[in-house]
Structure formats: structure tokens, C-alpha cells
Amino acid sequence: MAQAELLRQFIIFTGPNLGASDDPNHPIVQFWSRDATLLAASYPYLLHLCLSLAAYHLAYLASNTPLKRSRYIALAKDHFSMGLIQTNEALSQIDAPNCGSLYVSTVLVCFCVFAAGSTGSDDLFVCPANGNSPHSSLSLARGTRLMRQLFEEQVLFSGLTEALGSGKAPPDGPHPTYICEGFARVDWAGPVEKLRNVIVSDSHTRNEDFVRSLETITNIYEATFGNADGSVKCPLHYKSVLIGFT
DSSP, X not given: OHHHHHHHHIIIIXXXXXXXXXXXXXXXXXXXXXXXXXXXXXXXXXXXXXXXXXXXXXXXXXXTOHHHHHHXXXXXXXXXXXXXXXXXXXXXXXXXXXXXXHHHHHHHHHHHHHHHOOSSTTBOSSSBTTOSSOOHHHHHHHHHHXXXXXXXXXXXXXXXXXXXSOOSOOOOSSSOHHHHHTOOOOXXXXXXXXXXXXXXXXXXXXXXXXXXXXXXXXXXXXXXXXOTTSOOOSOGGGOOOOOOOO
């Protein structure tokens, strides 16, 4: 029953959320709500990761119900653990037929890591605050990028994964991506400025690296959602779609 509940959640709610569009016929919405689970029927590791993300979504929605939230988090961790182990095993035998499912799996691994939240006060997601050890999220993101480099787009994004291909170039007009593609705007400037203040207030030796990384994130947010007056002043190649739960 738990798996059925999580699968329903992913197909009806979590998956469509990942599409960043209110249009149910948008190709990315269709992929996450339909094609991802069809693909998962042939690849158990992908199914586990879909169920893990759905469980994290339900845990988020049950924030005011501690027992339900704890149950969903436990389910999310169990499915994530199994999905991660099986994904790593499959990666040792990656080829043209399974590269698409493994690409989607590595994307979902990243989503699940972010959905699980920070592991502690030193965890900034993109790097450890103490700078003493590499950060797992970065290695996961690099794994996704590596697959883009190993396989041609027509191989990686074919069949059920076709919607994830570039298809068309990012909008090149002067307006933020959320206007061009019709998704909700996020008020990002305040939280990003608070993060900047935290970074510059510390005397860490890698502060300059952290500030440069934050500048990239700031440009992506500005290109996607616009700045305070709704305009885009950063280079237009930063246009992107950011994903979050609602």
C-alpha cells in the first residue's frame, strides 16, 4: 500500500511539480508525470528514486503532522538507499539502451538530496562550510554532467526521455524565463542577499570562491525570475528553470 500511495503521489503531484509549468500538456510535465514512471517500470533503481522523491514531497506537506512526516521520511530514506545502490551498480554497465534511465536517476538523486535538506550547520549544499572535505552533492551533479559528455543527445534523449533534450534554444528575448515560459515567479533576492551576508561575514580562506559561486547562482535566478524591477541585466545565457516543491 505504501508503494501505491507514493507512486500515485509522484504521478499526480510530485512529477507535474518538476515540470515548472501549469500546462499539463507541457512536454516536461508529461515526462515527469507519465514517461518517467513508464521508464521506471523497466528499471527498478529509477522506480525507487521516484518513490523516494514522492515520499519527501509528502513529508514536506505533512510538516505539521510529526508522525506522518517521520513515516514519509523513513520511506524516502529506504527507497533512496535502494535506488542509489542499484544506480551505482547499473552505472558500471552503462550503455546506449540504459543511459537515458541512468541520466534520469542521477537527476533524481540530486533532487532527493536537496529534498532531504541540510545535513547540518556546515552543509551549504554546494560545498561544506568548513572547507575540509568534498561535498557529495557536487559529485552527483558532476555524474549527471559526465553522462551528457559520454553520450550524444540523440542517444541520451530518445524514446521516453526525448522531452529532456534541448529541443529548442533557451528564450533569447530580454524578459525573464518565467515570463517567456509561463511559470510562477519566485521572490529570490532577499534570501540570496542573506546568504551573501553570511558568506562575507566569515573569514574563511575560500570566501572568494564562495562569492564567485554565489554570483553564478544570482545570475541564474535573475535570468529566470528577473530582478527587483522585473528586468534582466545579466548575460542571457544564464536563462534557466529552477525547480521546487509547491
